[in-house]
Structure formats: C-alpha cells, structure tokens
Amino acid sequence: MFSNKDSFKECFLKRLESMCGKGFEESTTRDKYHTLGNMVREYISSKWIETNERYRSESQKQVYYLSIEFLLGRLLGQNLLNLQIKDIVEEGLKELNISLSEIEECESDPALGNGGLGRLAACFLDSLATLNLPGHGYGIRYKHGLFDQKIVDGYQVELPEQWLRHGNVWEVRKPDESVEISFWGRVEASTHNGGLTFKHVDAQKVLAVPYDMPVVGFEVSTVNTLRLWNAEPETFSPHQDILSYKRETEAITDFLYPDDTYDEGKILRLKQQYFLVSASIQSIIASFKKERSNLRELHQHVAIHINDTHPAMAVPELMRILIDVEGLSWDEAWEVTSQTVSYTNHTILAEALEKWPIHLFKPLLPRIYMIIEEINERFCAELWAKYPGDWHRIEHMAIIAHGLVKMAHLAIVGSSSINGVAKIHSNILKNREMKSFYEFYPWKFNNKTNGISHRRWLLKANPELTALIKNTIGEEWVRSPEKLIDLKNHLHQSSLIEQFAAVKRKRKEILANKIAEKNGIIVDLDSIFDVQVKRLHAYKRQLLNVLHIMYLYNRLKEDVNYTIQPRTFIFGAKASPTYYYAKKIIKLIHSLAEKVNKDPRVSKVIKVVFMENYRVSLAEGIFPAADVSEQISTASKEASGTGNMKFMMNGALTVGTLDGANIEMMEEIGKENIFTFGLTANDVLKYEENGRYRSMEYYHHDQRIRQVVDQLTNGFFSEDEGEFESIADSLLVQNDQYFVLRDFASYIDVQEKVGLAYQDRNDWYEKALINISHSGLFSSDRTISQYADDIWKISPSYVKG
Template sequence: MFSNKDRFKEAFLKRLESMCGKGFEESTKRDQYHTLGNMIREYISSKWIGTNELYRSENKKQVYYLSIEFLLGRLLGQNLLNLGIKDMVEEGLSELDIRLSEIEECEPDPALGNGGLGRLAACFLDSLATLNLPGHGYGIRYKHGLFDQKIVDGYQVELPEQWLRHGNVWEVRKPDEAVEISFWGTIETNYANNGLSFKHVGAEKVLAVPYDMPVVGYHVDTVNTLRLWNAEPSSFGPNQDVLSYKRDTEAITDFLYPDDTHDEGKILRLKQQYFLVSSSIQRIIASYKKENQNVRELHHSVAIHINDTHPALAVPELMRILIDVEGLTWDEAWDVTTNTLSYTNHTILSEALEKWPIYLFKPLLPRIFMIIEEINERFCAELWDRYPGEWERIEHMAIIAHDLVKMAHLAIVGSSSINGVAKIHSDILKNREMKSFYEIYPHKFNNKTNGITHRRWLLKANPELTELIKEAIGDEWVKQPEKLLDLKRHVYNPALKEQFAAVKRKRKEILAKKIADKNGIIVDIDSIFDVQVKRLHAYKRQLLNVLHIMYLYNRIKEDPKYTIQPRTFIFGAKASPTYYYAKKVIKLIHSLAEKVNNDPRVSQVIKVVFMENYRVSLAEDIFPAADVSEQISTASKEASGTGNMKFMMNGALTVGTLDGANIEIMEAIGKENIFTFGLTAGEVLKYEENGRYRSMEYYHHDLRIRQVVDQLTNGFYAEDEGEFGAIADSLLVQNDQYFVLRDFASYIDVQEKVGTAYQHTDNWLEQALINISHSGYFSSDRTIREYAENIWNIEPVGVRM
C-alpha cells in the first residue's frame, strides 16, 4: 500500500471508509489521522515481527533500558521519515487536498517525561534501532503524563493531560504477557534442608499489563520495542474494599511524578518505581528462559540499564527473583545481578538522589527491604575490612543509614558500571560527590557524554536546513552525522551564508506566527530570538535571564540615548506543581512581559514571550528559529544538558556557563564561537566548601543589582509587594544558593557582546555554520555506540541495508 502514490491513495480511501464508516467527504482530520496511523503501524508490523524473530533466532545479547520517563513527541511524521515514505505519502495526501502537517496536529504529544531525562531516553531508542542494536525501552503508560500547563493571569495552572482521550494508534496491548506485582503484606521465612525460603503472604496484588509501541530505525529493517506498563486490578479478595483497591491500583499509572510532599504521595512514587522494575524484570527473565535454561548465565544474554535512580530497585528485585523464584544462592544471584545491571547518574543535586524513609519503604515492600538490608550488611562488612574503625566513612557510604534507604548508593553497589553524562559531570562524581565509591570501585566509573538524534532535531524539525546541508556536502552525514564536519569547509561561502540566513528567517517567521496566534504578541523577525526553554528550576537560573531583562528595561527607560540590538526573549518551561519558587518565577516572567510588551518605547526594542505548555512538538518549532541559546545553569549543577546540542545543531549560538556539555561544545567549536561567562565549576565548589560567598555584598555594591532586586518587593511588578518575596529572599536572606548575583555583571557583559556580534551579520552566520558543522559529534548515535561497546557489550544483529 506504500509502494507508490496511487496505491497509497487507493488504500487510504478504502481504509478510511472501512474504519470510520463514512465517505471521504464526511471525514474529519482526526479520522484521517487515525486511518493513516493504523496503515503505518500495519506496514511496520512485518518489520517488527521480523526483528523479534531475528533476535530470537540469533540469540544475541539484548539491552533493556529502564526509565521512569520517555518523552517521545509525535510519532506520525518521525515514523514516515524513518520508513522513507514521507515524501510519497505527503504527495498522495496533497492530491486528496489533505495537508500532512494538519493531520499531524491531531496526534497527541504525550507528556510521559518532564524534560531532558525523558527526551534522552527517546533519542537513545531511536539510535538503538537505527544502528540495528537489540535494545528496548521499558517505562510506564501514564494515563495523564506530567500535566497540561495553562497560564491564567500569569500563574501556572496544571490540568490533567488527556493524550489517551482518542486512543493511541501506535500501541498494542499484550494482556497475555501481564504479570502480578505484590505490595504490602508480610514475609514468612521457612527453614528446610535446602536452606531458607520466603513466602509473601497477605500481599495486595496489582496486574501490570504491557502496551508495546514500535521503535522504527531510520532506513533500516530494525523495529525495536518500547514497552509501557499499565496498572490494573488483579483479583478481589472476599473482604476487600473493591472501589478503594481499584482506585489505588489505577493511581499507580495515573500521573508522572505525583505530589510527594506528604506520605501518601511518597508511597505512590515508590509504588511506581517498584511497579516499573518488577514488571520489567519478571518479563525479561521469562523471555530469557524461553531460549535459555541457565539463569546463572543471564548476564551473557541480557543487559539491564538503570536510567537515573528511579529504577534502582532493579537491584533487589533481580536478587529476589533469582533467589526466591529461581533458587540461586545469594553469591550466585549477586554475581548475576551486578554483571547484568548498569547505572547512569544524571545529577549531583541532593534532592534528585532519592532517599526513602524506612517507615514507608519496609511495610510497602517487605521482601525487597529484607534484601536491601542484607546487601547493606554485606557491603558495610566489606567497608569495615577495608577501613577498620572508620565509622563516619562507613556511615556515609551505607545504603541504609539514618532511617533512610539511599537509592544512588544501592545503584552503585549493585551495578557493574556507573556513568556520568558529560566529562565535567563524571569528573565531579569521581572527585567529589561519589569519591568514596570511586576509591573502591574505580573500574566501574566512566563517562558517556549525552547526544541527541539528528533525525528528530534536524531532519524532521528543520527540513529546510537539512536540504541546504545536503546541497552543500551531500547526504552521507544523514547516516554518519560526524560527516557534518565537511560543512566546515564551506562556512565562508557567501552563497551558503545567504541561503542559511534565508532558512533561519523562514523558521523565525513560522515561530513568530505561532507566537502571534497563541500569545497575541507581534515580534520583530529581525530581532535576536534569544531562547531559554527547559524545565523551570532554580539551578537552571531562568531568574538570571529575567533579572537581565529587568535591567534592560530600567536602562532603556532611564537613558533616552541608550540603544541595543532589538531582541525577543522567549521562555518555555513547566514548573513542578509543588515547586513554589519555580512557579513564582513563571509569574515574574509574565509580570515582566506585561510591563515590557506594553511600554511604547521599550517594546520597540525588546519583547518577552512565555510559550505555554512547552513540549516536544513546540520545541520542534522553537529550536530551528533560535539565534541565541541560553544555557546558564550554575557551573557544576547541570550534569550535561541536551537542549544546548539541539540549538547548536540548528545554528543558534550559545550563551553559557562552563557547565555540563557546554564545555565539550566549546572545545569542539572553539572559544571564539561561543559566549561564556560566570563562575567555573571549581570556583563554585570552592565557595560552597569555604562558605565565603555573601550575596548581600553584591546587592550593596552594584546599583544595577540593588535596583532589580528591590523591584521584586517594592510593588513595581506586582500590587502585592509580597508576590515575589520568595524570590528576593532566595537571593538575599538565603544567600543566593545558585550564585545569580555573583554572575549578574558577567552575564550583562556577555549579553552586550552578543548584541554587538549579531550586528556583524557575515561573522555571525559563519559562527552559526561552524556550530552546525561540529554538532554531529553530539548525535546520540555516537553516545549509543559507546554504551553498546563499553557498557552493554551488545552488537548489531542481522545484515541490513
């Protein structure tokens, strides 16, 4: 049905009538989307089945990537692109007077992630399939995802995200592969001739039902699987409160990151995490045993990867199954577990290194807690042998201490590999945050700098730039992104620069129209599009950006002679529903936008735009249009970042601290092609160690700082002078934990350099093209090859063209 345009049109019209029970003329865009989606999934199915059969027949090692987040984005256009049939389908639809872009708008954009963690997981799946590597994702099928962000009077309001309202054309429910998960209850220990056995009695059973989605490789036959688990009632006991049990069960897969400010929310999060790992590992082992008899050899055929600490319960769960179900001894099970599991650390922020109170953990997961206790006892005994009498060191490294279970420690001890996601991040882990573990496990620690899939963020998001690059250097880079370096030979070509400028302008026009339609704000296409889009968090320092705009507003108002290069500041971010400070920053952005955009003089040179409900599909419009990429986290706090790579790939210049992958981007493109400022990671760490930073000194000695900080609480931006008190307090009373005021002057200086540089159009275009030419290194294909070779030990399967 996709062999040529005419056959496609014929098949499409027939399928639409049979599926929708109406003629083409009466069909809606959603009817057309569902028809096309089902046709594509059917087309994919033969490759999907073939891939699974090939994996079974060749029986080579496979990797299973466990992640609490998978931020996929819309799949219709991406699948068409990867299958190589997008142009033919688009042309066929056009002859039916249907625009593919309008059909794509009917596809929901599921918020099954909060930001970089989930988008990275999605990029990795794309690369695994494209490189013909046997690797699959395991996650949770959240009914409502994160949340749908609405802005009401400048405040963030969270609404349930309804991505499943009209079904999901890409998923296949597999009830025959459902497994049971046990919560609560007690453990009976039985002694017999063959040793101890454990029985979980009085448990509350939950059914985990898998929904499989195909992951299509680019122009290859490989189709891997993303399996998302849904929680459903298992069986009802005679005295059970049926409604309460049903409600509690379905809550497990209702929302990503439920509110954990109270014990009820903490229990729900912990349930989610165990639900993910138990269902996944049960099925992984069941699948393994279909082709292999000896579970002691599991690690030769299976690699299980823990994406951040959320799936760290994979360690005790794999031990439980190997000991309680498969009958291995502790030492046998531990050998298999530690050789099967690997762990990526994504942060050094203490709040993200999860710790669970024992009083919640033990009753909910009694057998798992017993196993963690045993792991901890044995680990502490090893530490005692190594460091006799060093109680403080052992206490610091223990998996259980101070009535808390430390998930990062559990993941480190129970894995064969621990990697950071940028060179500086991995070095901080080894030299500071996890130094004590690195000293005893130096062989486990390594770095894997993050990457992004250029198929989503260049080929799909920016087809105009894609075609321009192909015209300049051919298309080998599409399969081998490192060959984008060939573009560097052409960056001084006047014709190429002119064409690139036209492409950038077109993408700015597209975004400007979206801003006008959604926000009612008319922006200047010739202004600098200065963009900061990412999760709203204090360490990412959206506040520094805002304070700079406040300073510009003051300067323009006070000095009639002051001129700057016109600039449009664009924000996009969701704040966690319980993150009070972050939500106040969103309100401040809107209060600032109202003042700036409505001032007759100021609005001639600057505008402020906040784009509601930031998500993958919106990002695909934003990245290609950006001139400036704001990557301004406090040095040492951002593990890597991947937005910096997406901007770079689309020809935006970075304004950034020497943090995360910004450093590697600078090393690739040269210091002259990036705008850096602020404290280094070493300087930040030194301040934190010696406690000598005094934010109040900067407030008193820099009139610019004093003015903008005072405006937070003197009624300038809100009638209620307490509206932004929490932000002012974070800077002065709480001593500015993320060094916003310390970096303020440096940030103003670098932004002035940006404005001046943009006026030298030729040089700016050359710098942008240099950024693009070096972006191939930051493809997730490179990252995944490193994981495959150095951690998972997996190889491409089958011969494919």
C-alpha cells in the first residue's frame, strides 16, 4: 500500500470509508489521522513480528531498558521518516488536497515524562532499533502524563493531560501476557528440604496489562518494542470494598509523578515504581523461560538496565522471583542479579536520590523489604570485613539507615555497572557524591555521555537544514552522524554561509508566526533569538536569565544612548505543581514580559516571550530557530543536558557554564565557538565545602545587582510588593544556593560578547556551522553503541540474505 502514491491513495480512501463509516468528503482531519496511523502500524507489523522471531531464533542477548519516563513525542511523522515512505504519503495526500502537517497536528503529544530523563529514554530506543540492537523499553502507560500547562494572568495552571482521549493508534493491548502484582499483606516463612521458604499471603492483587508499541529503526528492518503497563483490577474477592479497590488500582497508572507531599502520595509513587519493576521482570523471566530453562544463565542472555533510581527495586524483585518462585539459593540468585542489572545515575541533587521511609515501605512491600534488609546486612558485613571498626563509613554507605531505604545505594550494590552521563558528572560521582562506593567498587563505575537522536532533532525537526547538509556533503552522515564533520571542509564557501543564513531565517519566520498566533507578540526576525527551554528548576537558573533582562531594561530606560543588538528572549518551561518557587519564576517571567513588551522604546530592542505548554512537538519548532542556546545551570549541578546538544545540532551558539556536557561540547568545537562564563564545578564545590560564599556582599558591592534584586520587592512590577519576596529571599536571606549573584557580572559580560559577535553575521554563521559539524559526536547512536559494547554486551542482529 506504500509502494507508490497511487496505490497509497487508493488504499487510503478505501480504509477511510471502512474504518470511519463515512465518505471522504464527510471525514474529519482526525478520521484521516486515524486511518493513516492504522495503515502505517499495519505496515510496521510484519517487520515487528519478523524482528521478534529473529531474536528468538538467533538466541541473542537482549537488553530491557526500565524507565519511569518515556517522552516519545508524536510518532506519525517519525515513523513515516524511518520507514522511508514519507514522500509517497505526503505526495499522495497532497493530490487529495490533504496536508500531512495538519494530520500530524491531530496526534497527541504523549507527555509520559518530565523532561530530559524521558526524552533520553526515547532517543535511546530509537538508536537501539536503528543500530539493529535487540533492546526494548519498559514503562508505565499513564492515563494522564505530565500536566497541560495553561498560563492565566501570568500564573501556571495545571490541567490534566489526556493523550488517550482519542485512543492511541500505535499500541497493541496484550491481555494474555498480563501479570499479577502484590501489595500489602504479610510474609509467611516455612521450612522446606532443610531450608526456609517464603510466601507473600493476604496480599492485594493488581493486574498489570501490557500495551506494546513498535519502535521503528531508521531505514532498517528492525522494529523493537516499548511495553507500557496499565494497572487494572484483579478478580474481585467478596471481602474487598470493590469501589475502593478499583479506585486504588487505577490510581497506580493514572498520573505521572503524583504529588508526594503527604504519605498517601508517597505510597502511590512507591506503588508505581514496584508495579513497573515487578511487571517488567515477570515478563522478562517468562520470555526467557520460553527458550531456556536454566535461570542461572540469565545474565548471559539478558541485561536489565535501570534508568535512574525509580526502577531500583529491580534488584530485590529479581531476587524474589529467582528465590521464591524459581527455587535458586540466595548466593545463586545474587550472582545472577548482580550481573544482570546495570544502573545509570542522572543527578547529584540530593532530592533526586530517592529515600523511602521504612514505615511506608515495609507494610506495602513486605517481602521486598525483607530482601532489601538481607542485602543490606550482607553488604554491611562486607564493609566491616574491609573497614573493621569504621562505623561512620558503614552508616554512610548502608542501604537502610536512619529509618530510610536508600534507593541509589540499593542500585549501586545490586548492579554490575554504574555510569554517569557526562565526563564531569561521572567524575563528581566517583570523587565526591559516591566516593565511598567508588573506593569499594572501582570496577563498576564508568561514563557514558548522553546523546540525542539526530533523526528526530535534525532530519524531522529541521528538513531545510537537512537538505542543505545533504546537498553539501552527501547523505552518508544520515546513517553515520559523525560524518557531519565533513561540513568543516566547506566553510570557505560563501554560498554555504548564505544558504545557512536563509535556512535559519526561514525557521525563525516559522517560529515567529507561531509566537504571533499563540502569544499575540510580533518579534523581529533580525533580532537574536535567545532561547532557554527546559524544566523549571532553581539550579537551571532561569532566574539569572531574567535578572539579566531586567538589567538590560534598566540600562535602556536610564541611558537613551545605550544601544544593543536587538534580542528576543524566548522561554519555555513547566514547573512541578508543588514547586512553589519555580512557579513564582514563571510568574516573574510573565510580569517582566508585560513590562518590557509594552514599553514603547524598550520593546523595539528587546521582547520577552514565554511559550506555553512546552513539550516535544513544540521543541521541534524552537530548536531550529534559535540563535543562542542558554545552558546556564550552576556548575556541577547539571548531570549532562541534552537540550544543549539539540541546539548545537541546529546551529545555535551556546551561552553556558562549564557544566555537564557543555564541557565536552567546548572541547569538541573549541573555546572560540562557545560563550562560557561563571564559576567552575570546582569553584562551586569549594564554596559549598568551606561555606564562605556571602551573597549579600555581591548585593552591596554591585549596583546593578542591588537594583534588580530591589525591583523584585519595591513595586517595580506593579503587583503586590510581596509577590516576588520569596525570590528575593532566596538570593539574600537564604544566601543564594545556586550562586546566581556570584555569576551575574560574568553573565552580563558574556552576553555583551554575544551581542557584538552577532553583528558580524558571516562569522556568527560560520561558528554555527562548526557547531553543527561537530554535533555528530553527541548522537545517541554513539552513546548506545558504548552501552552495548561496554555494559550490556549485546550485538547487532541483521536480517539474513
């Protein structure tokens, strides 16, 4: 049906009528989307089946990637691109007077993630399939993903995200592969054949039902699987309160990241994490046993990867199944588990290294807690043997201590590999945050710098730039992104600079039209599009960006002779619903935008835009249009970042701290092609260790700082003077935890350099092309190849013949 446009049109029209029960003229755009989506999924199915059969017949080792988040983005356009049928479909639809882009707009943007963690998981799945590697994702089929953001009078309002409102054409429900998950109850011990056996009794049973989605490789026959689990009620017991049980069960997969301010929310998050882990590992074991019987060899055929600490219970759950269900001894089960599981750490922020209160954990998951307790006892005995009498070290490294279960410690102890996601992050883990564990397990620690899928973030998001690169250096880079480096051989060609300038202006025009449509703001295409889009968090320092804009506003108002390169500041961010401070920053951005954009003189030079409901599909329109990429987190706090790579790949120049992957980007492109500023990670760590930072000194000694900080509370924004008091207090009373004021002067200086550099447009675009040419290093294909070779020990599987 996709062999040519005529056969596609014929099939499309027939399928539309049969599926929708109406003629073409009466059909809606959504009818057309569902028709096309079903046709594409049907086309994928044969490759999907063949891939699974190939993995079984070749008995290849497979990796299972467990993640609480998968931020997929829309799939129709990406699948058409990967299947090499986009042109046929687009031309066929055009002859039917249908716009493919309008059809794509009907697709929900499933927000099954909060940001970088979930998008990284999606890029990894794309690379696994494209590299013909046998690897699958396991996650949760949240009914409501991350909230839809609405801005009302400058304040963030959260609305339920309903990606399943119109169904999901890509998923296949597999009720025959459902598994039971047990909560609450108690554990009974008995003696069998001279040993203890354990049984979880009086448990509340929940059914985990899998929904499989195909993950299509680019221009290959491999189609891997993303399995998302849905929580459904088990057969009812006459002793259960049916309505209460149904409500509690469905709540498990109702919302991504339920509010855990109170115990009820904490219990629900724990349920989600165990639900994901138990369902996934039961499924993995069942699949393994179809082909083999000796579970002592599991690690030779299966790799289980846990993406951050959320799936850390994979360690005790695999132990539970191997011991309680499969009858292995503790030592046998531990040898298998500790060689099967591997763990990626994504943060050094204390709040992200999960710790669960025992009084909640133990009654909810009694058998799992018992196993963790045993793991902890044995681990502490090992520590005692190596460090006799060092109680402080053992207390610090224990998995259970001070009434808490420490999930990162559990993941480290139970894994064969622990990796960070950028060189500096991995070094901080080894030398500071996890130093004790590194000293004990030095062979486990390694680095795997993050990467992004250039198929999503260049080929799909920026077809104009893709065409320009192909015309310049051919198409080999599409399959081997490191070949983008060949662009550097053409920088002497003035025509390349001119064509790139035209592409960038075209993408800026597309974004400007969207801003005009959504925000009612007309922006200058000749201005610098200065962009900061990412999760709203204090350490990412959107506040530093805002204070700089306030400083520019003050200079422009006070000095009529002060001139700058016109600039459009673009923000996009969601703040966690319970993160009061972050939501105040969003309000501050909007209050500043109101002030700037309505000023007759200032608005001719600068504009401030906040793009509502930041998500993958919106990001695809923002990255190609950006001139400047703001990567200004406090040094040492951003593990890697991937937005920095997406901007780089689309020809934006980075303004950044020496943090995360910014450092490796700088090493790759050269200091002259990036704008760095601020404290280094070592500077920050020293301040934190010696406690000598005094933000008030910067407030008193820099008039620019004093002015903008005072404006937060002196009525400058015409709101209640207490509106932004919490932000001012964070800078002065709470001593500016993320060193915003310390880096303020350096940030102003580097932004002045940006403005001057942009005036030489040819030199600017040459730097942009240098960034693009080096961006292939930051492809997720490179990252996944390293995971496959160094950690998972898996090999590509090819179609024979």
